[in-house]
Amino acid sequence: PKPNGDPTAMLMKSYACQRRTPLKHYNSFLTEALEILSQNAEYNDNEGRSVAFRRAASVLKALPRRVRSMQDLRCLPCLGDHSQRVIKEILEDGSSREVESTRQSEQYQAMKALTGIFGVGVRTADRWFREGLRSPDDLIRTGQQLNREQQAGVQYYDDLQKPVTKAEADVISDIVEKAVHAVLPGAEIQLMGGFRRGKEVGHDVDFLITHPEEGKEEGLMPKITNWLKEQGLLLYQKTTRNSYLEKMDGPARASSNMDRFERCFSIFKLQKSAVSCKSSSTASAEDVSTARESERPGEHQSEASGWRAVRVDLVVSPYSQFAFATLGWTGSKLFERELRRWAGQEKHMSLSSHALYDSKQNLYLRAKTEEEIFAYLGLEFIPPSERNA
Ligand code: CTP
Ligand code: MN
Ligand code: MN
Ligand code: MN
Structure with a gap:
């Protein structure tokens, strides 16, 4: 083949x-493997390695065809030696020994189970793992000290492990809209995260809320959660106040990936009948009657009840920051990370979910739409459905 034989490979941006x-x-036969290695590196507190594998996987997701030989990878960015070794082995043998042994390893499986609990991060999971704990059952059995969030995480573990469907997200959208409009007419609500990118399932449902009149959104979250509580729709919620002050923590803080909006991590109580009505799915009384008996006392058994627990994230943004919040809460996480890296390294700007700061001109750049932000950054606009990096 000619050196410039594959035009698509030549166009792959880094x-x-x-x-x-x-x-x-x-x-996916390659990206799933690389993502296991990425996840495992994260469990071992090796962020650099984790991001390297994730970037490699992401490049393969953007290819217009299946990789069939190592030749297909020529000229592609972000593929380090280690990723290439793994890909080569999968192409030749059908699987990678490193990936398979990682997948089977006690540490990987335990860390996956433990970090899968709402409220449990890598650090806590790792401490428990080193103490010999492997699963939520082990936490209950040994009477581990849990905070309120983790207690809810263990209580609703089985439900929260089950993917949230688009039909369920739509029902929750209706509920959130009703709640928000009951306490603040004229407020705007937008579905964010994976569902905005077109995913059919997710681990939670994310919403961004604002009001066209700046200032009207202040103190909104407690009103929303109180309304939801009164309706018996909330199983858990934790609200944190808006702590963003442009003057105080603009440029320096803007590079931090943790935003500072008023936000609420919650668990909704979703009636299954509401979902089957809406999606006219075949969920029925039969599913309920064949439900297993509870094996873990103290845990909600979704099969046996008419409702399930669903993780919901609510974020309130002032109108002036709405475009930045929208961009920041659409994801994917790698896409967000790369946007901030692009802004810093290529443009001397710092991007957050609140603002875009231009270090050369020493000023904040205002934007009403995502399109304007991409334009400031010198990037072609990428629609949400193509941000699945
Ligand atoms: N996000 C954030 N700060 C956090 C958590 C999340 O800014 N503390 C942003 C992420 O960058 C992402 C979006 O919120 O853009 C949604 O995050 P998340 O719900 O974790 O992921 P999804 O892409 O929605 O995927 P999933 O379907 O698993 O929920
Ligand atoms: Mn290596
Ligand atoms: Mn989400
Ligand atoms: Mn979320």
Whole structure:
């Protein structure tokens, strides 16, 4: 083949925010493997290695066809030696020994189970793992000290493990809209995260809320959660206040990926009948009658009841920051990370979910739409459905 034989390979840009990454792609047999290694590196507190594997996987997601030989990888960015070794082995043998042994390892499985609990991060999970604990059952059995969030996480573990469907997200959207409009007419609500990117399932449902009149959104969250509580729709909630002050923590803080909006991590109580009505699915009394008996006392058994627990994130943004919040809460996480890296390294700007700061001009750049932000950054606009990096 000619050196410039493959035009698509030549066009592959190195930052994920420069590329279109659809939800469905041709190389999951490779990306799933690389993402296991990425996840495992994260469990071992090796962020650099974790991001390297994730970037490699992301490049393969953007390819217009299935990788069939190492030749297909020529000229592609972000593929380090280690990733290439793994890919080569999968192409030749059908699987990678390193990936398979990681997948089977006690540490990987325990860390996955423990960090899968709402409220449990890598650090806590690792401490429990080193103490010999492997699962939520072990936490209950040994009477581990849990905070309120983790207690809810263990209580609703089985439900929260089950993917949230688009039909369920739509029902929750209706509920959130009703709650928000009951306490603040004229407020605007937008579905964010994976569902905005076109995913059919998610681990939670994310919403961004604002009001066109700046200031009207202040103190909104407690009103929303009180309304939801009165309706018996909330199983758990924790609200944190808006702590963003442009003057105090603009440029320096803007590079931190943790935003400072008023926000609420919650668990909704979702009636299954509401979902089957809406999606006219076949969920029925039969599912209920064949439900297993509870094996873990103190845990909600979803099969046996008419409702399930669903994780919901609510974020309130002032109108002036809405475009930045929208961009920051659409994801994917890698896409967001790459946007901030692009802004810093290529443009001397710092991007957050609140603002875009230009270090050369020493000023904040205002934006009403995501399109304007991409334009400031010198990037082609990528629609949400192609931000699945
Ligand atoms: N996010 C954030 N700060 C956090 C948590 C999340 O800014 N503390 C942003 C992420 O960058 C992402 C979006 O919120 O853009 C949604 O995050 P999350 O719900 O964790 O992921 P999804 O992409 O929605 O995927 P999933 O379907 O698993 O929920
Ligand atoms: Mn290596
Ligand atoms: Mn989400
Ligand atoms: Mn979320």
